[in-house]
Amino acid sequence: MKDLRLMKGNEAMAEAAIRAGADAYFGYPITPQSEVIEYLMRENPAERTGMQVLQAESEVAAINMVYGAAGCGKRAMTTSSSPGVSLMAEGLSYIAGAELPCLVVNVVRGGPGLGTIQPSQSDYFQAVKGGGHGDYKLIVLAPATVQESVDYVKLGFELAFKYRNPVMILSDGIIGQMMEKVELFEQQPRLTEEFSWATVGKKPDRDSVIVTSLQLQSEEQEKVNLRLQAKYREVEKNEVRFESYECDDAEYLFVAFGSCARITRKAMEMARGKGIRVGLLRPQTVYPFPYDAINKLAGQVKGILSVEMNAGQMVEDVRLAVNGKTTVKHFGRFGGMIPSPAEILNALEQKIIGG
């Protein structure tokens, strides 16, 4: 029988981590993400699967614990919200540089600074363009439902180990706090594989392994960079994921991700009710970004509105995708404000159809 439950996005991700066979979770509480660590502490997965859960003394400590566990070839994860993820930026850059797998969840709240605890998407740039220093990329999954939050925990670990790269789930205060019907996948076994790159102790039949992101020789550091770039091209080739709604006959197009895509979908339904032929493309991966799919639609539509809960971040990627083929505008609310479907429809009519 299907394991159907009504769960909060945050709690569902915590349960998914246990079921995905995670070895360790290190975290530090911050609203609107604290239910993840609360659920894990309550559930005590050490008894269920042997998974270790620890509240670190800070976000900086949490990400470096993840770094350590990942270096041993373990499935490790952390979760936080915007200000906490900023603190983790250094660690993420190191993990990417050392080519280690891990899963990081950002349940985004409004910024900048300590900001607000209400939902936002203003960490898009931080997630997909860097955040930490150096030429690195995170694979970034953007769930729009509680079900996707669960599925992406499993997928996130798979991608992290496939590419030996940190994966981020870019959630937000809406998806984290809301409850929906969710079907949980079955318990997966924890890892038993001894990876050649993992520091598990030098045995006579093993080469010694050094986990580091430090290469003082520029020639060597360039080689590392070239290897990373080759890996990112593979990711871009294989891992683009998106959904499109009512795009076949679309004269206009919305692009939106995460919770905002759901609000935008409601706006799309309202527009269709008024006879406006508008479609919606929802990137499920924001890195790699669905450039090709948007470029194709750009040849078909009269204008594109990028709807985001920020001051205009993903719209830059939409413009890159469209490459001048059609008009691209942005509509956003920010600082923790959530746009209403009516506002989005009005923006389409004012900025794109009338503009």
Next chain:
Amino acid sequence: MTEEIIIAGFGGQGVLSMGQILCYGGVMQGKEVSWMPSYGPEMRGGTANCTAIISNQQISSPVLTEFDTAIVLNQPSLDKFEEAVKPGGLLIYEVNGMTRKPERTDISIFSIPAYDMSVKMNNTKVFNMIVIGGFLKVRPVIELENVIKGLEKVLPERYHHLIKLNEEAIHKGMDIVKEESAAV
């Protein structure tokens, strides 16, 4: 069928759990559901609200600005959400503590003296179940049997002896909810 509901009141009135119970009942009835709470400062006293959506179709936006039904349990919530009911929609209000009555004429308005009833039942904790009963009487979107099934699923076993009391409270709510004015 889609029923978009806002439930609002003081923190501690059981506003958030009312939404959850309705949604769990929806799950038991094979519906799509979504529940979105106000979180943050409101949770620590003051006003709290949640949006519950129950539908036969996949739910697009979990966040709404207008609703089919508003269930308001205090004056600030009536002030805030009376305007947010769609024309032809439904407003149910708890009479206790209200300083003015709803004024809209284009929506159906029902009152429910749920607090008084909970005092009569010697258990103010079932207040929110009385309100749920009132709502289900006016808008039978979920069968009572499925609400109870949801309660069985959501409550730990050691509280299952309370389910009967909750069911009784729902029936009381169904009895005492009263139409104040029909939509014109």
